[in-house]
Amino acid sequence: MALQSHASFVVGRQDKARLLTMGSFLLPLLLWAAVSYVPGLWQPLIKVSTPGGVAFYQEGMLVEKDQFQIQAQSALERGDAAPTGSPANPVYLPAPHEVAAALYTSFTTPPVRRSEMWFHQSIWHSVTIIFWGFLYSCLLGVPLGVLCGAYKPVSQLAEPFIEFARYFPAPAFGALAVAILGIHDAPKVAIIFIGTFFQMVLVIANTTRRLDTRYVEAALTLGANRLRLLWQVVVPGILPDLYKDLRILLGWAWTYLIVAELIGTSSGITWFITQQARYKNFDMVFAALIILGLIGLLSDLLLERMGRRLFPWQEKRLGGS
Amino acid sequence: MAAVETQMLSSSSVKLAFRDLGKTFFVQGEPKLALQNINAEIRTGEFVSIVGASGCGKSTLIRIAAGLEQASEGGVYVEDNLVIKPGQDRGMVFQQFSLFPWLTVKENVMFGLQDQCPDKARRGEKALVWVERVGLGEFVDYYPNQLSGGMQQRVAIARALAPGPKVLLMDEPFAALDAQTRGRMQRHLLEIWRNLNITVVFITHDLEEAVLLADKIFVLAPKPGRLVATLPIDIPRTKDDLERDKYGPEFERVFKKISALLADSVPLDH
Ligand SMILES: Nc1ncnc2c1ncn2[C@@H]1O[C@H](COP(=O)(O)OP(=O)(O)OP(=O)(O)O)[C@@H](O)[C@H]1O
Ligand SMILES: [Mg+2]
Numbered sequence: 001m002a003l004q005s006h007a008s009f010v011v012g013r014q015d016k017a018r019l020l021t022m023g024s025f026l027l028p029l030l031l032w033a034a035v036s037y038v039p040g041l042w043q044p045l046i047k048v049s050t051p052g053g054v055a056f057y058q059e060g061m062l063v064e065k066d067q068f069q070i071q072a073q074s075a076l077e078r079g080d081a082a083p084t085g086s087p088a089n090p091v092y093l094p095a096p097h098e099v100a101a102a103l104y105t106s107f108t109t110p111p112v113r114r115s116e117m118w119f120h121q122s123i124w125h126s127v128t129i130i131f132w133g134f135l136y137s138c139l140l141g142v143p144l145g146v147l148c149g150a151y152k153p154v155s156q157l158a159e160p161f162i163e164f165a166r167y168f169p170a171p172a173f174g175a176l177a178v179a180i181l182g183i184h185d186a187p188k189v190a191i192i193f194i195g196t197f198f199q200m201v202l203v204i205a206n207t208t209r210r211l212d213t214r215y216v217e218a219a220l221t222l223g224a225n226r227l228r229l230l231w232q233v234v235v236p237g238i239l240p241d242l243y244k245d246l247r248i249l250l251g252w253a254w255t256y257l258i259v260a261e262l263i264g265t266s267s268g269i270t271w272f273i274t275q276q277a278r279y280k281n282f283d284m285v286f287a288a289l290i291i292l293g294l295i296g297l298l299s300d301l302l303l304e305r306m307g308r309r310l311f312p313w314q315e316k317r318l319g320g321s
Numbered sequence: 322m323a324a325v326e327t328q329m330l331s332s333s334s335v336k337l338a339f340r341d342l343g344k345t346f347f348v349q350g351e352p353k354l355a356l357q358n359i360n361a362e363i364r365t366g367e368f369v370s371i372v373g374a375s376g377c378g379k380s381t382l383i384r385i386a387a388g389l390e391q392a393s394e395g396g397v398y399v400e401d402n403l404v405i406k407p408g409q410d411r412g413m414v415f416q417q418f419s420l421f422p423w424l425t426v427k428e429n430v431m432f433g434l435q436d437q438c439p440d441k442a443r444r445g446e447k448a449l450v451w452v453e454r455v456g457l458g459e460f461v462d463y464y465p466n467q468l469s470g471g472m473q474q475r476v477a478i479a480r481a482l483a484p485g486p487k488v489l490l491m492d493e494p495f496a497a498l499d500a501q502t503r504g505r506m507q508r509h510l511l512e513i514w515r516n517l518n519i520t521v522v523f524i525t526h527d528l529e530e531a532v533l534l535a536d537k538i539f540v541l542a543p544k545p546g547r548l549v550a551t552l553p554i555d556i557p558r559t560k561d562d563l564e565r566d567k568y569g570p571e572f573e574r575v576f577k578k579i580s581a582l583l584a585d586s587v588p589l590d591h
Contacts, residue, residue: 214415214417214419215419215421217389217413217415217419218413218415218419218420218421219421219432220388220389220406220407221387221388221389221407221411221412221413221481222409222432222433222480222481222484223407223408223409223433223435223436223484224432228435232432233421236421236423236424237421237423239423311423312464313422313423313424313464313465313466314422314466
């Protein structure tokens with residue numbers, strides 16, 4: 001009986017959590033739909049449908065409301081036909097259905113030039129840049145961070161310079177990276193590396209230092225030497241936190257992507273966004289942003305699931321505090 | 322019979338000795354005297370309890386004995402060898418549960434056996450024996466998080482004992498347990514102590530626990546931490562030659578006596 005009520009309580013809580021998660025996406029979507037579709041809610045502009053007597057008006061043109069009024073007035077005064085139009089939102093706020101359509105056409109539109117890529121190829125290219133940049137960053141940053149956290153002399157030797165170097169803005173290395181590494185993917189990977197490596201060392205060093213000393217002390221009383229302390233206590237002890245750190249740092253890697261993809265031969269999804277924004281195809285911009293968000297969110301969800309598998313000892317027993 | 326033998330043995334050899342032990346901490350550059358001039362001896366097979374007010378230096382004392390902290394003056398000797406670092410001749414059980422959360426019960430116990438037993442399978446068998454000895458045979462593959470506090474401390478005791486230490490150092494090991502569990506753990510500890518003929522140093526701030534368990538009680542006074550009394554407890558262990566009757570008249574007499582001592586042990590600098 002008690003168990004049942006406990007179970008239903010848990011389910012109730014999960015349902016609520018799921019509802020809130022959905023709400024977290026639904027609320028912005030509803031707001032967006034309302035602003036796009038409810039007449040007069042915002043719509044600060046007029047979309048011209050017939051120019052009437054206004055010489056410079058064209059069909060489909062967006063003009064300010066009061067300007068439209070003034071032009072209509074003067075057209076009437078001149079004895080011309082007044083222009084007609086309907087309230088509209090600015091181009092930078094496409095309606096949800098337009099973005100949905102753009103999402104579809106972005107995948108189905110073949111590249112304009114032969115040197116360019118399909119949309120899904122661009123996305124994949126971005127993902128590989130992130131993957132390699134972040135992988136190199138981890139391969140060097142994780143061991144160095146752990147060593148800094150575990151051994152004071154290492155920290156004293158390495159951390160002052162890293163503290164200094166982490167203020168180098170990664171974009172500033174763009175031209176240098178291209179000069180050294182060529183114009184293809186290597187400099188892009190290098191930008192992601194530079195953007196995440198220094199932070200990673202410092203963050204992981206701190207995580208390592210935060211390891212509860214009682215584990216180290218318990219190991220010492222059980223006869224552990226330095227090497228065993230590092231491999232059998234420090235590393236497994238920080239692993240779940242280290243994993244969480246890496247998940248957060250991976251998010252940062254994505255912010256450097258836009259710089260990485262602008263240098264050398266421009267490529268990838270953020271380049272796509274830059275291009276489309278230049279042509280004022282804001283529906284395409286939003287579509288690409290949604291893709292980016294989805295990739296980030298889904299990969300993080302996946303990593304979180306994996307984390308639960310990887311660190312089974314973190315599971316509390318049922319009913320435990 | 323066994324008790325008589327241990328007493329005869331223990332009267333001859335000193336296992337653990339504190340000699341002119343002093344400890345000064347530096348807090349923001351200011352020296353702070355935590356322990357002053359501690360002199361005491363603990364014999365082989367003896368069960369000694371250390372009691373004293375909070376902050377009087379009990380943990381510091383036992384941590385120096387474990388080698389986790391350095392003495393500022395004098396030192397702790399195990400069979401005439403000065404303690405300078407942790408070693409497998411001394412096992413330690415901490416107040417805060419300190420099992421490695423990423424290892425199962427068995428793996429925790431295996432941790433201290435790596436030097437003695439390089440073969441992993443053999444090590445596992447040895448650990449299993451210890452896990453069973455503390456009555457947790459069916460939980461070998463559980464993670465510490467999945468166990469109750471009492472079970473965790475039993476594993477901690479098994480882990481500390483597995484490498485075969487001569488001295489078991491315990492810093493308020495049962496303080497975080499509920500009264501019932503604590504009672505069972507006390508009984509359990511006495512059994513282990515008797516079976517292994519091991520020397521136990523047991524810190525507690527629960528005087529009743531000290532009188533119940535110990536052959537000898539050290540009373541520490543605070544500010545600075547000093548040893549103000551060493552009291553042999555001669556109340557007979559009536560239950561199975563192990564436990565004392567805590568409702569008997571003798572128990573109350575001794576309890577009151579030490580209570581008064583503790584109440585008198587006020588800081589020197591007041
Ligand atoms: N690392 C340290 N640095 C500075 N002062 C310390 C340190 N460790 C302990 N002390 C001080 O030494 C004194 C004794 O501390 P200790 O932890 O040994 O007391 P205790 O008797 O174990 O207390 P409790 O019963 O609360 O556990 C305290 O005043 C404490 O503040
Ligand atoms: Mg203490």
